[in-house]
Amino acid sequence: MAKTKILVVDDDRNLLELIHMRLEASGYDIISVDHENAAKEVAGREIFEVAVIDLQLVKQDGLSLMEELHLIHPDLPVIILTAHGSIESAVEAMQRGAFTYLTKPFDSRELILQIDRARERIHLTGEINRLKELLEERFNFANIIAKSEQMRRVLDQVTRIAGTESNVAIYGASGTGKELIAKAIHISSQRKDFPFLAINCAAIPESLLESELFGYEKGAFTGAVKNSKGLFTRADKGTIFLDEIGDMPLSIQAKLLRVLQERTFVPLGSNGAVSVDVRIIVATNKDLKEEVKGGKFREDLFYRIHVIPVELPLLKDRKEDIPPLVDHFIKKYSARMEKKVKAIAPAAMQKLMLHDWPGNVRELENTIEYAVAMTNRATLTDDLILKTKNGQDEMLTLQEARARFEKTYLQDLLKITSGNVSKAAELAGKYRADLYNLMKKHAIAPQDYKA
Numbered sequence: 001m002a003k004t005k006i007l008v009v010d011d012d013r014n015l016l017e018l019i020h021m022r023l024e025a026s027g028y029d030i031i032s033v034d035h036e037n038a039a040k041e042v043a044g045r046e047i048f049e050v051a052v053i054d055l056q057l058v059k060q061d062g063l064s065l066m067e068e069l070h071l072i073h074p075d076l077p078v079i080i081l082t083a084h085g086s087i088e089s090a091v092e093a094m095q096r097g098a099f100t101y102l103t104k105p106f107d108s109r110e111l112i113l114q115i116d117r118a119r120e121r122i123h124l125t126g127e128i129n130r131l132k133e134l135l136e137e138r139f140n141f142a143n144i145i146a147k148s149e150q151m152r153r154v155l156d157q158v159t160r161i162a163g164t165e166s167n168v169a170i171y172g173a174s175g176t177g178k179e180l181i182a183k184a185i186h187i188s189s190q191r192k193d194f195p196f197l198a199i200n201c202a203a204i205p206e207s208l209l210e211s212e213l214f215g216y217e218k219g220a221f222t223g224a225v226k227n228s229k230g231l232f233t234r235a236d237k238g239t240i241f242l243d244e245i246g247d248m249p250l251s252i253q254a255k256l257l258r259v260l261q262e263r264t265f266v267p268l269g270s271n272g273a274v275s276v277d278v279r280i281i282v283a284t285n286k287d288l289k290e291e292v293k294g295g296k297f298r299e300d301l302f303y304r305i306h307v308i309p310v311e312l313p314l315l316k317d318r319k320e321d322i323p324p325l326v327d328h329f330i331k332k333y334s335a336r337m338e339k340k341v342k343a344i345a346p347a348a349m350q351k352l353m354l355h356d357w358p359g360n361v362r363e364l365e366n367t368i369e370y371a372v373a374m375t376n377r378a379t380l381t382d383d384l385i386l387k388t389k390n391g392q393d394e395m396l397t398l399q400e401a402r403a404r405f406e407k408t409y410l411q412d413l414l415k416i417t418s419g420n421v422s423k424a425a426e427l428a429g430k431y432r433a434d435l436y437n438l439m440k441k442h443a444i445a446p447q448d449y450k451a
Contacts, residue, residue: 003029004119005046009039009065010054010081015104019052022108028115034058036065040338043072050099050118052111055082055089063096070097071335077118081106144180145325148318154181157310162188167260167305170283172312175362178283179243181310186239191279194238197231202247203443208436209252211268220269232265232276239279245305246286246297253298260304280305315357315364322352325361329368330380341372341380348382355386366400407442410435411449419449 006028010016013034020032031046033039036057043051051069053062066078077099082089090101099118102111146155161168162185170178179198186196204212211220215230231240242248248256259265260280264273282305291297315322326344334341344352348371357363371384410424417423421439424446425432439446 003027004049004115005029005031006115007039007043007046007048007051008032008053009036009051009057009062010034011056011058012054019108019111023112023115026112036060039065040068040072043069048073048076049122050115051076051078052115053078053080055080055093063093063098066098067096068335071331075122077122079111079114079118144177144184145321145328147324148313148320150313150318151321154310154312155184158185159188161185161308161310163190164308165190165279166307167280168282168308168310169288169306170281170310170312171285171288172283173285173314173360175360176312176314177361178312179241181312182239182241182281182283185281186241186279189239189279191238195235196239196241197235198241198243199231200243200443201252202244203440205439205445205447206249206252208440209249210255213252214255214265215267215274217267217269220267230267232259232278233267233274235278236276237278239281242280242282244284245282246284246288246291250296250298253301257298257301257304260301315360319353322364323349325364326352326368329365330372333369333372337372339372339375340378341375342378344380345382348380348385351382351385403442406438407444410438410442410444414444414446414449417449419446421446 004027006023008016008019008023008030009032010019011034016032016034020030024030031042031048033042036059039051039053051066053066055062057065062080062082066080069076069078078097080093080098080101081104082101083104093101099121100114102114144151144155146152158181168182168185170181172178182198183196186192199212201209211228211230213230213232215228215233218226242256255265259276263277264275266273288297288302288306292299292302326349330341330344333339352364352367359366367386368380371380374384375381409428413424413428414421417427421435422432425435428435430438438444
């Protein structure tokens with residue numbers, strides 16, 4: 001069994017070494033550091049069950065460090081140590097989220113007792129918290145902000161359907177959180193202990209999508225040097241999320257229909273059928289009824305996947321959610337970038353509330369990420385919000401700008417080479433497989449560029 005991992009932070013190196021030795025002798029796995037920056041760095045890559053922090057550190061007090069660590073690990077119990085014990089500081093420590101408070105000099109047995117109590121509390125409440133955050137919170141699944149009536153209705157519906165085995169179709173514009181809802185349904189279902197696997201049907205060429213979904217046998221096609229399990233095999237007893245199913249080719253739709261009807265499929269190059277038990281959740285930003293009328297989507301498949309439809313509202317129609325979403329994203333990116341951004345100015349919030357958000361929640365998140373990255377203050381001001389060239393288009397983050405350039409570059413390459421991937425890879429100075437991965441990432445199909 002893995003040892004309990006504890007973080008100890010104290011700028012008194014003699015005391016730090018003493019605590020380290022005594023806790024290690026008691027069977028704990030200890031990481032001890034003498035500086036708050038080192039504590040934040042190690043907390044970003046390690047999971048601790050308890051932290052022991054001195055109140056007075058090199059550049060900041062232990063309580064502010066505790067609050068920063070809680071942005072990374074919200075449930076981490078923190079024991080504060082101080083040589084200047086008082087009722088006031090004890091009360092403040094507890095009010096700001098400390099598990100308990102010990103005054104130096106302290107008996108190491110008392111420290112170990114408090115660590116064990118903290119561990120016990122975490123272990124006893126861990127399952128309760130998980131259910132509260134992921135399952136039982138009717139209108140607040142993990143990472144889903146739902147203060148508006150529209151989103152409350154959506155999550156009320158999700159709560160009721162999660163325990164069923166019915167297929168679910170999630171409809172919504174880009175950036176509205178379709179995959180997040182799909183994950184919430186899975187985590188809230190009887191299948192939560194089995195895989196949740198997602199695939200974007202628009203991002204993979206037809207020639208590859210079938211093998212990605214159903215797998216293949218060695219020798220099934222050029223380059224198939226070994227057997228490969230597809231998503232349906234790997235997701236057995238779990239959930240498959242088929243994003244942008246409206247873009248699935250008709251030939252693959254027929255094979256998917258067979259899986260839904262018979263719960264079996266045949267991998268490429270195989271003669272034997274594979275049985276599978278999966279729940280299907282699909283998502284699209286298209287009107288599938290119109291796609292059926294236009295002959296672009298099979299009517300029989302539509303009725304198989306459209307058992308329980310879930311409609312996600314646009315962000316402009318649920319603006320009550322913008323303030324809590326902004327607060328969530330500020331905390332998220334402030335912690336990730338190690339900044340002390342705490343709030344947003346009223347004028348900046350007004351600017352956000354007046355925007356129409358064509359990119360929905362994803363656009364809002366990018367906007368806050370940019371603002372947090374660019375500010376050197378504790379409050380986001382309106383000059384950093386929705387900076388535009390023409391006053392209408394959103395400011396791209398560096399990552400979005402790079403992705404846009406990358407996609408345009410790939411499209412230009414394929415135009416020049418008339419969809420010949422080998423020639424395009426040669427011109428780009430990349431391996432052919434790398435180019436396929438990039439095309440998959442940006443939903444580019446080389447056959448669209450063939451003469």
